[in-house]
Amino acid sequence: MSSNTSPFAPSTAKPGHGSIVVALLPPNTPVLRTVSYQYPLKLVAPDALPPPERDDASTAPSLIHTVFLLTYGGGIVAGDSIHLAIHLETKARLILLTQGSTKIFKTPDPALVSQQHMHATLTADSALVYLPDPVQPFAQTAFSQSQSYTLENGEGSLCVCDWVTSGRSARGENWDIHEYKSRNEVWTAPSDTDGPSKKRLLLRDNLILDSHGQTNMPLSDRMDNYSVFGTLILRGPVFASLSAFFIDEFEALPRIGARNWGDGVQLEHTPQEQRRHARQQREEADGLIWSAANVRGFVLVKFASRGVEGSRNWLRDMIREEGSVLRGFGERALLCLK
Amino acid sequence: MSAVHEDEKSLEHEINELERRLKDAKSRLNHNGRIVGPGAPAKDAALHALLLLSDSALPLGSFAFSSGLESYLAHHKASPPSASQLSSFHTFLRLSLSTLASTALPYVLAGYRRPHDIELLDNDFDASTPCTVARRASVAQGRALLTVWERSFKRQYRNRAAHAKESPEADTASSNSANDTLSSFAAALRTSSHVSGHLAPVWGLVTNVLSVPLTEAAYLFLFSHGRTVVSAAVRASVLGPYQAQAVLASPELQQRIRNLVEEGWNKSVEDAGQSVPVMDLWVGRHEKLYSRIFNS
Numbered sequence: 219m220s221s222n223t224s225p226f227a228p229s230t231a232k233p234g235h236g237s238i239v240v241a242l243l244p245p246n247t248p249v250l251r252t253v254s255y256q257y258p259l260k261l262v263a264p265d266a267l268p269p270p271e272r273d274d275a276s277t278a279p280s281l282i283h284t285v286f287l288l289t290y291g292g293g294i295v296a297g298d299s300i301h302l303a304i305h306l307e308t309k310a311r312l313i314l315l316t317q318g319s320t321k322i323f324k325t326p327d328p329a330l331v332s333q334q335h336m337h338a339t340l341t342a343d344s345a346l347v348y349l350p351d352p353v354q355p356f357a358q359t360a361f362s363q364s365q366s367y368t369l370e371n372g373e374g375s376l377c378v379c380d381w382v383t384s385g386r387s388a389r390g391e392n393w394d395i396h397e398y399k400s401r402n403e404v405w406t407a408p409s410d411t412d413g414p415s416k417k418r419l420l421l422r423d424n425l426i427l428d429s430h431g432q433t434n435m436p437l438s439d440r441m442d443n444y445s446v447f448g449t450l451i452l453r454g455p456v457f458a459s460l461s462a463f464f465i466d467e468f469e470a471l472p473r474i475g476a477r478n479w480g481d482g483v484q485l486e487h488t489p490q491e492q493r494r495h496a497r498q499q500r501e502e503a504d505g506l507i508w509s510a511a512n513v514r515g516f517v518l519v520k521f522a523s524r525g526v527e528g529s530r531n532w533l534r535d536m537i538r539e540e541g542s543v544l545r546g547f548g549e550r551a552l553l554c555l556k
Numbered sequence: 557m558s559a560v561h562e563d564e565k566s567l568e569h570e571i572n573e574l575e576r577r578l579k580d581a582k583s584r585l586n587h588n589g590r591i592v593g594p595g596a597p598a599k600d601a602a603l604h605a606l607l608l609l610s611d612s613a614l615p616l617g618s619f620a621f622s623s624g625l626e627s628y629l630a631h632h633k634a635s636p637p638s639a640s641q642l643s644s645f646h647t648f649l650r651l652s653l654s655t656l657a658s659t660a661l662p663y664v665l666a667g668y669r670r671p672h673d674i675e676l677l678d679n680d681f682d683a684s685t686p687c688t689v690a691r692r693a694s695v696a697q698g699r700a701l702l703t704v705w706e707r708s709f710k711r712q713y714r715n716r717a718a719h720a721k722e723s724p725e726a727d728t729a730s731s732n733s734a735n736d737t738l739s740s741f742a743a744a745l746r747t748s749s750h751v752s753g754h755l756a757p758v759w760g761l762v763t764n765v766l767s768v769p770l771t772e773a774a775y776l777f778l779f780s781h782g783r784t785v786v787s788a789a790v791r792a793s794v795l796g797p798y799q800a801q802a803v804l805a806s807p808e809l810q811q812r813i814r815n816l817v818e819e820g821w822n823k824s825v826e827d828a829g830q831s832v833p834v835m836d837l838w839v840g841r842h843e844k845l846y847s848r849i850f851n852s
Contacts, residue, residue, distance in 0.1 A: 424829025431654035509840030
């Protein structure tokens with residue numbers, strides 16, 4: 219039997235399945251207990267780094283783990299199906315990254331939908347940063363993905379982004395897809411495992427781009443000349459200050475349709491006001507619009523821009539300016555936004 | 557083999573012939589005027605309820621919101637400013653109906669079909685509403701509909717419920733128990749912080765209790781929204797009042813709504829979602845407008 223000649227232990231994992239577990243070695247050293255995967259999924263875990271800022275009295279974890287989500291061939295081929303399970307034990311910190319946009323390749327049949335599903339469970343005091351590159355569905359693709367997060371007793375912290383582009387704009391592709399679906403869900407579940415019925419939906423953000431809707435418009439018209447759409451979901455104590463920052467900056471946006479009467483001219487601007495003003499000018503130039511809302515214990519940020527770089531730069535600048543993610547997780551957290 | 561086939565054919569032929577004669581006889585009977593009369597009372601009651609719900613004052617509170625139209629127009633400034641925004645409006649109406657059908661219609665259908673899940677549906681709809689502006693509008697209208705039910709309809713319908721019912725669309729729950737569910741949901745709204753009272757699931761439940769057939773309930777839900785948007789357009793000076801009536805009367809709108817109901821008929825609430833992502837931004841940024849005539 220040829221399979222017995224393999225020098226590696228037989229794997230029970232199914233194709234496309236993967237698993238990541240970050241456990242805690244007391245008192246506060248998180249370890250990557252499991253990183254397993256099967257073709258076409260690939261996970262790469264570089265050495266964990268200590269967080270840049272950690273005061274001595276802090277009970278915060280001493281190491282931040284990072285995992286890259288990759289696929290063979292650099293994208294998802296028609297019919298691929300990927301399932302990733304993540305579990306973060308208490309105090310665990312994890313940065314999830316991608317290496318370049320997730321390319322979705324052409325399907326021979328619109329009914330053949332490629333799938334990518336991720337399910338993460340978070341416990342109290344754990345935190346996940348997932349700021350990937352955007353998904354880039356090429357023309358004539360059918361793709362469906364879901365990201366589901368279960369928070370034990372509603373605790374745990376999330377900073378996760380989900381964004382999609384109009385395709386290969388250099389080739390003139392402009393939402394020429396068959397179908398694109400992306401679902402983000404956050405659930406709360408009690409810590410005792412005997413009550414799956416007690417699961418309660420906290421947030422569902424479901425994007426459905428297909429030919430339905432009776433609009434008699436091509437998808438590109440429905441997108442109103444935007445080529446990027448994204449959602450950033452923030453929750454929990456670890457990202458409380460980042461959440462507040464997004465809300466404050468949204469409040470501070472200039473009013474749409476306001477006229478400049480010249481009487482609002484301030485003689486001196488604080489550095490913060492100058493940065494804010496410069497960023498708002500870039501938003502304008504990049505055709506970027508966004509909104510932020512406090513919803514059921516989350517801050518939900520929606521953004522859209524004319525080009526990919528507009529959104530990428532904006533997201534990076536916002537997170538960088540606020541600073542808490544860089545201090546708590548390091549530069550790596552923003553690797554996909556560079 | 558072929559003989560069997562022949563037999564079947566002649567039988568079919570005979571059936572068709574008999575059906576034709578039956579129809580013929582029936583129509584002659586009607587023409588004689590002997591049993592020409594109003595429809596069944598149950599059908600009348602449903603029609604009456606439908607007319608009640610199609611009052612342009614309902615959903616109460618919709619008058620104050622523009623469903624994103626005002627923000628959309630501000631994001632699509634005409635140049636020169638005096639130019640007509642009519643074509644923009646037509647685009648918006650299509651997108652708005654599409655969004656409503658993809659996000660809310662599944663909850664109307666589920667609220668009607670599964671009255672007892674109303675609290676779950678209400679929670680999940682709340683979890684799926686991404687911005688505060690849309691949430692305020694949905695909750696204001698849902699609560700107002702519940703209040704209309706409590707204060708105005710309930711007493712009228714409680715006693716009739718027993719005979720006015722058996723719609724095949726509803727599950728096994730009798731209309732009495734759907735009625736009870738509605739009452740306890742209205743009570744929960746006053747006591748529990750987890751209950752919001754969103755329009756879509758409440759609309760489904762109320763139309764169930766009023767014995768409106770589900771197709772009509774869904775059609776009216778979308779039509780009412782269309783009318784709300786058209787009415788907002790009149791107040792925003794995009795449409796004249798006669799143009800507005802023409803939009804509402806157009807076969808195009810009828811066909812669109814009918815197709816949306818059909819398209820969404822079997823869609824589960826888990827698959828409800830945003831089909832026009834920029835809509836969330838328009839609605840969410842409404843509160844950033846410098847001048848507003850609608851609530852946000």
